Amino acid sequence: MKRKLVSSSPDVMGGTPVFAGTRVPVQTLLDYLEGGESLDEFLDDFPSVRREQAKAFLEQAAQLAIAATK
Numbered sequence: 001m002k003r004k005l006v007s008s009s010p011d012v013m014g015g016t017p018v019f020a021g022t023r024v025p026v027q028t029l030l031d032y033l034e035g036g037e038s039l040d041e042f043l044d045d046f047p048s049v050r051r052e053q054a055k056a057f058l059e060q061a062a063q064l065a066i067a068a069t070k
Contacts, residue, residue, distance in 0.1 A: 019049045
């Protein structure tokens with residue numbers, strides 16, 4: 001069974017999608033990357049997010065973006 005990457009609950013950050021098991025919004029990673037920061041910088045600033053989580057999230061986001069253009 002796959003581990004859940006993202007969770008959303010009204011009790012955690014008001015329902016904002018966060019990396020599962022953390023209080024770090026996934027949008028924060030996207031903002032870092034959009035701002036020219038690296039994945040390593042994001043992970044240094046948010047150590048509760050595992051590298052595997054962040055990479056898997058980005059891979060899934062890329063797959064969804066590609067599928068949406070077909």
